[in-house]
Amino acid sequence: MIRIHNTETDEIIDREMDAEELKQYKLDLLSAAEAEKQFKEAATAKEALLNKLGITAEEAALLLS
Numbered sequence: 001m002i003r004i005h006n007t008e009t010d011e012i013i014d015r016e017m018d019a020e021e022l023k024q025y026k027l028d029l030l031s032a033a034e035a036e037k038q039f040k041e042a043a044t045a046k047e048a049l050l051n052k053l054g055i056t057a058e059e060a061a062l063l064l065s
Contacts, residue, residue: 002021004013017025050060 002015002017004015005011006013046057050057053060055063
């Protein structure tokens with residue numbers, strides 16, 4: 001569903017997505033899922049590296065400052 005809210009008139013229109021909007025919505029969902037996957041992979045890799053080095057994130061930040 002698409003909600004269009006005209007703030008000048010306070011009119012609200014709810015309608016079904018057309019084919020192009022639905023296609024873009026699905027692409028956006030896939031993109032968001034991929035970004036979340038990459039974020040989780042990076043966090044896991046960072047945690048593994050910190051564990052391997054035997055230091056905390058705060059200690060790593062001190063080394064990089």
